[in-house]
Amino acid sequence: MDEILELLRAKPSYKVKQGSDDFMENRDIVHGKSLKLTERVKYKYSLKKYEMPTELKTIFERPHQDVLRRLSSQLNANNYSKFFSELLYAEEYKTNEDLKRYDRQKVKLVKKSGDYFKMKIHKRALAEKRLSVLPGDYIFVVKCGDKKAEAYQGFVHEVLKSSIDLKFDESFSQEVYNSNVRFDVRFTFNRVSMRRMHQTVRNPKVEFSRLFPQNHQNFSANDVDFQNIKFYTILNYYQRRAVAIIKSGIHQPWPFIVFGPPGTG
Structure with a gap:
């Protein structure tokens, strides 16, 4: 019984250390040998590095309030790419700082x-x-x-x-x-996902008219007729109404978002 109790005893979680001098600072790096994939996807355009600018890194090293002032600008169509790029760099900086604990x-x-x-x-x-x-x-x-x-x-x-x-x-x-x-x-941590996000927010084909609409119009769904639409019998009133509104196209060109219920995909 004592052996069983010992096995059931709660074990302390893994302890991470609380920071130290950065032994990696100002080091020259000798690059290693990455995995060679048997089948590599060929992309039309190569993925850029999107290295963190020195200016931003310097700001992130400052007190918290200085960082907030840099990142607190109002989002608009003119600063969209810069706004989200700097947030991504801030996330990357924080991730690297957290990893130093290991x-x-x-x-x-x-x-x-x-x-x-x-x-x-x-x-x-x-x-x-x-x-x-x-x-x-x-x-x-x-x-x-x-x-x-x-x-x-x-x-x-x-x-x-x-x-x-x-x-x-x-x-x-x-x-x-x-x-x-x-x-x-x-x-x-692997920066590939971060680099793809940078690529996305800097996409010149972003439709800002959708993200920042200038003309606000109110759409009414009260007049949408969905009595003659064939539905699955398991759909309730609100689900049928949502399908009918989407089908009517009265919201175009704006996207339509449908919520829940949970588990319905």
Whole structure:
């Protein structure tokens, strides 16, 4: 019984550390080897990097009130792209700052074959979804105690229950690694989704007439006739009325939004 009670005892959640000096600051980076997909989608236009402007990064490092003043402009058709781009950069900055709490010091890497290395990772952090690590993501490692050392980018090639497999540039294995060396580790997040959002908000084909209509018209649905429309018998009055209004087209060119009920798609 004692063994069963011990197994049922609540376990403390994974503890993240509360910030430290940024060991990645002013480091030269040696890029690693990313995953090679067997089938890569070919896009007509390449996705831009959309790197965070230095000016914005400087503002985000200032006190909270300074950041709010920068981001509190009124949204309109003229500043649409700039407005949402800066919000995306703010989200990215905050995400990176949060990830610093998962920095690890004096980590041992285990060499596998070729340029592959294994790094143990706290499985409870993964289980609680406090830290998301997926194949294709990457981390940075820096040789402990060496303030002039380069930061090596290691791409995640496989995620196991309590470890991840990384692949670095070949110079890491040849010039830096040995079994006695320990490393400081910085986790990152994959910017692809963020870059696609930047691409979207900067789309020159955005129909601002829909987002910011100049002529406000009131539409009345009282005169819409839906008695002669064939409906599914399971639809109630309000559902039939919504379908009829959409079909009538009285709201065009504005989009029509239908809510609920939950579970109906």
